Amino acid sequence: MxxxxxxxxxxxxxxxxxxxxxxxxxxxxxxxxxxxxxxxxxxxxxxxxxxxxxxxxxxxxxxxxxxxxxxxxxxxxxxxxxxxxxxxxxxxxxxxxxxxxxxxxxxxxxxxxxxxxxxxxxxxxxxxxxxxxxxxxxxxxxxxxxxxxxxxxxxxxxxxxxxxxxxxxxxxxxxxxxxxxxxxxIHRQNMPAEAPSRSTLKLAEAIEVFMDKGEQSRLLRAGMTAIDLGAAPGGWSWQMVKRGIRVAAVDNGPMKGVLAKHPLVEHLRQDGFKFAPRKAVDWLICDMVEKPAKVADLMAAWFVAGWCKHAIFNLKLPMKQHLSAVDSALGAIRKKLDDDGINYRMSAKQLYHDREEITVFLTKTKG
Ligand SMILES: C[S@@+](CC[C@H](N)C(=O)[O-])C[C@H]1O[C@@H](n2cnc3c(N)ncnc32)[C@H](O)[C@@H]1O
Known part of the structure; x- marks a missing residue:
């Protein structure tokens, strides 16, 4: 050897x-x-x-x-x-x-x-x-x-x-x-005065890190639609509406500030794990605090059902064994999408604005 x-x-x-x-x-x-x-x-x-x-x-x-x-x-x-x-x-x-x-x-x-x-x-x-x-x-x-x-x-x-x-x-x-x-x-982001929570910085950073400028303007266009699971108080939804994207914000908690009465936001007080969209959307974004395996299953299910084309979501890490929790969550998504013959690109990073969590970008690609 x-x-x-x-x-x-x-x-x-x-x-x-x-x-x-x-x-x-x-x-x-x-x-x-x-x-x-x-x-x-x-x-x-x-x-x-x-x-x-x-x-x-x-x-x-x-x-x-x-x-x-x-x-x-x-x-x-x-x-x-x-x-x-x-x-x-x-x-x-x-x-x-x-x-x-x-x-x-x-x-x-x-x-x-x-x-x-x-x-x-x-x-x-x-x-x-x-x-x-x-x-x-x-x-x-x-x-x-x-x-x-x-x-x-x-x-x-x-x-x-x-x-x-x-x-x-x-x-x-x-x-x-x-x-x-x-x-x-470190991709530092400035806190926008209008956004209702600091969480907005995570999505702003994810967009910068996972997509180049061309992809950002192609995939995040005015007139598109998004579902935000675990949306309150609205920092992630704000990133979407500021780009002219219409959002259904799913959360039992209240939307705050400009997001409470925004013409592009529909607030739905429902359980994000049971919610099904009336019709397919461009984007799924999800920041619900739940076990990573459960969030991973939900994300894969949305892609298999054809309910969205792109997703950015957080996986909250357990106290210990971070890497094995991440491996099994991302592995489960890959398996479900592969079994279903879906072509996709998936990237994951622990962003600067992430704490005990990582952020994942998942997008359908042409075969
Ligand atoms: C970290 S906060 C989201 C912050 C949000 N992304 C922002 O930028 O303002 C998590 C949210 O998930 C919501 N949540 C947790 N479990 C949920 C569920 N099963 N269905 C809907 N929302 C849920 C909580 O009510 C809470 O508002």
Whole structure:
């Protein structure tokens, strides 16, 4: 048996989900080649990141549910001198063969991380200028400081310098076609003043993460129809009506704010698990707090019945065994749709605005 070279990876995730994130990456690596005799270092809890050595030379970002970002780790520096962090960083970066399209200085999404971010903001222009002078960074700013056609450089790898604390750094690279396009892997959303709940941010983020701009304008058009199961107080429905989509909002609880009397909203006080639409709709959205297996069965049943073409829904995670709960819920959906001969695309992510839950996008595709 031959051992392949180990590759170190750096993954960002929601604090508390490091084990799930590592387990998923390890599983993906094992699918490529069974791992023989590789000892894994223990994964630290609540850090918001995972550092893992795998004998996989590539991983697929879009298939990792718990990873916010996927970085190929190249160097780690343990003791950065407080007086001059720049010199050792530049020396390590100089060893990398690539030219980069962007420099991202990042910290963990934790309270400790926040204390380091003031430093990274100050440090960013220093490192950027030095790297531009060395020709390592070509991020669309020309020598006279004006913006060039930066889109041409988007295909270049990104350089990440992650600071677990102010005295150590992890240096790595990401492929713009196989990673998150947001700093720290976080698609921040602004809270719309009119939306009745912060939950609205989850659906706004899901739309950004799962659909490219073309798909967003094709699949979310004025005049379309949607059912929102577990709609109250109305944050998800608001995302639909703001795009001119008519919504039947199913919930025994009250719709609030502008959603309480919106011309595009019909509020139905019914049980979302028993509800059947009068006619098929374009969209099913669902944020009911229920066991993931039960929600998965319901989503599959809607697609098998032909009641909707696209769905975005949340699966609330149990206290333990997150990954196996997710596997069995998504597996059950795949089985039902496959048995029924339905062609579909399904993507799942733990979004930044998700808590103990993941979000799933399911859409019918042409055969
Ligand atoms: C997390 S909240 C939904 C928040 C909503 N997505 C928003 O953006 O404002 C969950 C909702 O699901 C509703 N719910 C739970 N079980 C339900 C059921 N069986 N039928 C209908 N609604 C249900 C609850 O009443 C609650 O309003």
């Amino acid at each position: 031959t051992h392949t070279k180990q590759q170190d990876w750096l993954l960002y995730c929601r604090p508390g989900f490091e084990q799930d994130c590592a387990q998923e990456a390890l599983r993906q690596a094992k699918q490529q080649r069974p791992i023989i005799g590789v000892e894994q270092a223990p994964i630290a809890a609540d850090t918001g990141y995972v550092q893992i050595a795998l004998n996989a030379q590539s991983l697929s970002y879009k298939d990792l549910i718990f990873a916010r970002q996927l970085i190929r780790l190249e160097h780690s520096i343990e003791a950065l001198p407080e007086r001059d962090r720049l010199t050792p960083l530049l020396a390590a970066i100089a060893k990398l063969p690539q030219t980069f399209g962007a420099l991202w200085l990042e910290v963990a999404d934790t309270n400790d991380g926040k204390t380091v971010s003031a430093f990274t903001r100050r440090f960013q222009p220093l490192l950027e200028t030095a790297l531009r002078e060395q020709g390592k960074l070509q991020d669309g700013v020309s020598e006279d400081g004006t913006q060039t056609e930066s889109y041409k450089l988007n295909h270049l790898p990104r350089l990440h310098v992650f600071f677990p604390d102010k005295s150590s750094a992890l240096i790595g690279t990401s492929d713009p076609y196989n990673s998150s396009s947001s700093l720290m892997g």
